[in-house]
Every structure is written in structure tokens, then in C-alpha cells.
Amino acid sequence: MNMEQAFQTFLAESAELLQDMEDKLLGLENCEDATESVNSIFRAVHTIKGSAGLFGLDDIVAFTHVVESVLDDVRSGSFVLDEQLINLLLQCKDYIGKMVDSIEGESVLMTAEDLQLQQALTNTLSGYLNKVHSTSPATMLVGINETDDYQSVSVIESDITIANENWHISVYFGVDVLRSGMDPLSFLRYLATLGTIVHIETVTDGMPSPEDMDAESCYLGYEINFHSNATKNQIEDVFEFVRDDCQLKILPPYAKASEFIAIIESIQTDELKLGEILLRCGTLTQRELDDLLHLQTSVKQGGTHRLIGEIVVADGLASSEVVTAALHKQAQGKKAKEKQAQTVRVDAEKLDHLINLIGELVIAGAGVESEAHLTGIGSLKESAQTMTRLVEEVRESALHLRMVQIGETFNRFQRVVRDVSKELGKDIDLQINGAETELDKTVIEKISDPLMHLVRNSIDHGIESPALRAERHKPVTGNVTLNAYHESGTIVIEVSDDGGGLNKDKILQKARANGLVSPDTELSAHEIYQLIFEAGFSTADAVSNISGRGVGMDVVRRNIEALRGTVEIDSEYTVGTTIRIRLPLTLAIIDGFMMKVGDVFYVLPLDIVEECIELNACHSEGQEGRHYINLRGEVLPFIRLGDYFCKSQRKAKRENIVVIKYGNLKAGFVVDELMGEFQTVIKPLGPLFERVPGISGSTILGSGEVALILDAASLIHLVMQRDGKAMSVAAQQSALH
């Protein structure tokens, strides 16, 4: 572990904390009891400040300090979090994020504008603070031990100077020092790192008689003759942690005699004896001591003698305490077990590596099983099966490691909706459903940008202006809904709004004007909607800050397709629009369904396979050239995989149709042989084959052979395109019958 890694942790942590802060701030706007939220917000800023200090990021420390002070006052109830303050804190959050980013990489640099912003934010925050504190609060307090003011030794006028070039330290530890967990010896050891302890005398006068002695109390004091070049502050700092718990006197070299008197007086011990101790320490000479004692007597007569209170030793700890401690320890054990359900931060790379290995394990396992099958030894087959089952479980749980709830990504949009709608003067609510739906982290990361675009689009183009909404007898507050759910092995994410909907005629008109569609082509509503995903398409009359430049929707589609997903649109003019993104659950390993055409193996994701039927004579009879069958009254277009991939010239004796369902589309693939379920580790295709339509990847079978993974989405698309017209004819026919 090195500092660079720690710094990376800091960056990740800050991002997380800031996100949390934002969520909580947005949550505050419509929440009654804010205490817990305010606490977390405070903690976020507090932690960032603390960590930033460690890395010497003083700018961040300075800024977060002001934010923290304001939050502290909110916490103590000095003022309430109103919308204005929430806005301000959100800006602060953004700014802190920016500061963190600016140290992270070269891409974000702080500009003069940013610094102006910082100044403005700081000023506004200080304004809040000034309401509460009369003094200027935004002063930075940093560093330790600034607060400890040195207790000056009471000085009695005297002209005697002790001729000693060493420091004299007199320290008497309080009785409780051991109980506070401090070891007097450790301070003395540390003292020795600053200089040389010329002489040390232990003063044991505080010791009670053996029967009264408490082993947990400290009764000792020390007189030390110390040679060092350290400053008084440095020496005093040694005892920083016992400062309140001990009597400490530090006399510089060549101190005034009166200061020694103060020591002698303040220690409850035989004066003469202490004098002798000082003498033995070498601090005082005999003559100086005599002078001192003489001086002391005269001072006493002057009435300045001070008595130190008797130190009362708290006697023996009650035995009941031991009992409670034991009980407590038992309870601790239980708590520790509950505690196990904590999160562990793992490097994504390590996780990928693990999943990769499990992929290999799945392949190897399949190999073992098929080999075992060949041997015909029952017990071997059984153990191979057990192993396969376990591997399957391992695979399941490994994939789950990567699964993350989408809620966090969704929540990020609260802010977007809030900000953008304010900017546009629209009143919009964001509803989130299915936040607990889980999907692969890689997918979540990659989907977040396209989603952002879609949400912005909904706000900008979708939801009408309040005036228009009133005209259309809709509630003034618009609604944008994010929804996620699982559907047959895919995850569906919907962005819907109750806005104006898509204007089919306008889109078609525009598409024709742009030459995207030839003037004589007739398109279905669905096809028209898909047009908005073409490059360079926008129907918005005015280009706004937020959207309308016509770059974007095509990028959205491309991003989604890169994830092996699809995107489709449902819309009704003046009622609303729903954009539906369909994504595979995971990118690494799937449950597959294997088929064989000729001697080539193909795999489809098992979840999309609806049923398998035999393609018998009555289906195909008299329908040569038509690629659809009547499946229980439904038109089912199909494709002969053999023909499509130009494989088999000869027809197999029996042919089967694998019926798949993708979204609301159904199609059949004709294959020779059905091989059944198969755990498929997806291997990417080499660059040569990357762009072959209809194939999304490959996998290795237990025997070492390669199987191709079919891209259902593009194949269905192909079927629909090729057979679209025939199908519509067929649909008409079947409707007539």
C-alpha cells in the first residue's frame, strides 16, 4: 500500500460522500425529520475535510471548513435548512467536487471564474455564520495544541539567578493518569528523544502506606535535569496529553530562584527534602538552595503560601464493575457476528479477473463432464455432475458480486430534473420505480450517460410549458418517471414522461426534408419513432442549452447497442412518451441454449427462448419461399440459420424451430438439432468478425470446439425487415380467415 493508492481511495470516497450529500440534500426538500440527513451531510463534509488535510489539500480544507461550520449551526438548530440554503449547499457540493476533480487529473483545471465562485460561496456562507456568531467565524483553525496556553509560573520578585545551563523539569503525575491509559514512562522516554536527561529523581512522597495503595493509581513525581536545545514549547508538548492531569513546571536554564521556590511550594512534600532532590539533580547548588529556603521563609511570612488540595485516591474499583465488563464482553461477541454483513471494497480489476477465471472453470467443468460421460463409469459421472452443479453456483454468486442496484444511478437524476426544470421554468416531478433492480456494474456505468440524455430530453422536449399544459387540461406539474424491472433475462429501463409526446407527422416531415427517408416510403408509427435515433435529427425548433442539437439520440442508441441492448419508443401525441431500454443482465457469462446446424454449434441466451417445436411437413408444405408458419393462430416468421450463415446445403431429416421472444417480437430459428441448456462464457469475437451481423460472440465448448453466440436482436431485426412485407400480407390473410 502506498500513498498513491490512499489518494485514489480518497478520490473515490469523496465522490461517494458528495453523492450521498447531494441525495440527502435533495431528500431534505420533501422530508419532515431532517436530523439524520443533516448529520450525514455534516459527516460527509467533515470526512472530506479531515482526509483532505492529510493530503495537504489546504484549499479544500479551507473551503470545507466554512461549509462545515454552517452545517454545524444547522445541526445545532441555529437556523433551518430552507430551499435557499439547500441550493447554496448544493452549489458548495458541486464546487467541492470540482476541487477534488481538479487535483485528480489534468482535465479539470480551476479557472479564475471558479475562484470567484469560491469567493462568492464563502461570502454567502459567512453571511449565514455571521447571523449566529457575532465574531468573524470563518477564520481557519488548523493544527493541534494551539489552545493550550501555558500556565505561567507565579513570579515572585527576586534577583537570584540560578547558574545552571540545563532545563529543570518538575512533573508530578495525577493519581488517575494510569486509569486514563497514559503511561508516565512513555512521556519520559519521549522526552529523552529531545535531549539528554542528565539526572532524574523519582519523588515517592505521594506513596501511601502499602495497605492503602491502589495498584491502579500513580503516586510518583519526577524532578529532571534536562539538557536540550529544544524550546520550552517543545518540551511542554511532550506532556501535552497529561497536561490537565499533572503538575508540570519547566524552568529554563538560568531560571530565577523565585521560580524554584514556586516548585518547592507547590509540591506537597517535605520542603527540605525536595530541596535536596534538586540539589542531587544538579539543578541547584548548595548555596543556591540555602538562599532559596531563606527566600521562601520570607515569602511565607508575606502570606503568599499556597496549599495544594489533598489528593484523594479513589479506592478499589467496585467488583460490580468487573461483572458488567464481563457481561459486556459477551454481548460484544454477539454484536461482532451481526457485524459481518459489512461491505468490502474490492478492486474492480480483481473481480474481473475472478470472473474470467470462473469462466474458464465453467469451460473446463463442461470438458470434464463430457469426458466422464464417455467413460461410462457411473460414479465418475456423478462426481462430475456434482462438480458442475457447484461450478454453476460459484458462477451465479460471482456474477452477483458485480450486481449493483440501479437506484443510486436513478437518484442522481433528482438533481438533474430539479436543476434543468428550474432553468426551463417548468415544474417537474421525478418518480423512481424499481430502484432495487440489480444489474451489472459495468452496464450501469455505461448506461448512465445515455440515461442522462434521455431524461434531459424528456424534460426539455417532452414536458410542455406550464401554459400549454393548462391548455391541454393536464396538471401543471409534469411527471418524469424512471422505471426498471427484469423481463426474461434482460433488464428494462424506462424513461417516461406525461408530456407532449412525439409528433409523427412532424418527424416524418423533418426526416423527408433531411433526406433520411425517401418521399414515397410508407412507415409504421414504430418506424417513424425510431427515426429520432438517426444521426442529425432534431425536431425542436429552437436549440437550447439542454438539448436540441440533434447529436445525442444516435449516440444514445449506439451506446446501448454497444451493450448488446436495444432501445424503443412508445408515444402518443399530447399524452406522453416512454423510451424503453432493454439490456442484457450481464456481459460475461450467460445460461445458453445450444443448437446445431450441420456441424456448427450455435448458442442463444436461454432466457429469450420461448419454446421449441418440430418443423414438420405440414408447416412447410406449400409454403416454399415463405418464411413464416402458423403457430397456434399467430404468424411466426422464421429464419433458416443454415441458409443465413450459408452452411448446410443438405437438409437434415428433422428440423426444429426455436421460438424466441425479444421484447414484444417473436421469431423462429430453424436448426437441425437441439442440444439443450449450456453454460456459456462469452468470449469476444476477434476484430475480423466483430462486425458480422447476427453474431455477438463466441464460446468454447468442453470439447474445445467453438460455438457462435447469436445476436437475437439483430437477427430478429433482420427477419422483420426481410419478411416485414410478407408478414403484413400474412397478417391480413389470417385476419381474413
Place this chain on the structure above:
Amino acid sequence: MAKTIMIVDDSASLRQVVSIALKGAGYDVIEGCDGKDALSKLTGQKVSLIVSDVNMPNMDGITMVQEIKKLPAYKFTPIIMLTTESSDGKKAAGQAAGAKAWMVKPFKPEQLLMAVSKLVLP
């Protein structure tokens, strides 16, 4: 044998930096991410010093100190509190609970090392 120091803070980066500094100086380090976690990790470990944050989720530092003081084995383990809160009220509560040393965050690793070595030399 190296002395063991426990660092308790909800910030992973702070724990890392402090660990690096302490390990560099020759101590062994155990980390706890909050009061509860720290208590669960204390059982059976010989710890010479505990450095803890105050403001943490699940169990705050002051409650933790109170709990630690109830454990016979750790009753005398010195505790340094790290905090941004220099308010006297909190400080008094911490002192009452049994923590004697305070360090105001933000601090530099060297500052902490110095404070630590006053209490425990490696």
C-alpha cells in the same frame, strides 16, 4: 515485537494514510471503520493505543471510548481522539468518557506520529 495501534475512522482514505504513516514508523496497525467495528476487532488483540474519530456512523467515538473503558483488558489503553470539533462541550464529554488526548483534524501525518510517539514508542 512492534506495538499495535488501532485507528478508527469512517474515512477509508484517512485510515490508509494514517496506517501508512504508522507502519512506516514501525507500528502494527489495525483498522476499524466505526465504533462498533472497532469494538468487535478489539477482542483478544493486544492494542497499545487507539486513535479514533469522534463523528462516525453506527457508533460515535465517545460512546466507543465509554465502551472500551468498560473492557477490563482495554481499560488502560490510551486513546487519542481525532476531531474537527474543537467545541469544549464535546471535548469535555470525551474527557469524561476517558479519552485524554485530542487532535484537531485536519492534521498532517507527521503531527499524528509525533503525538503517538509521546504515548507509545514503537
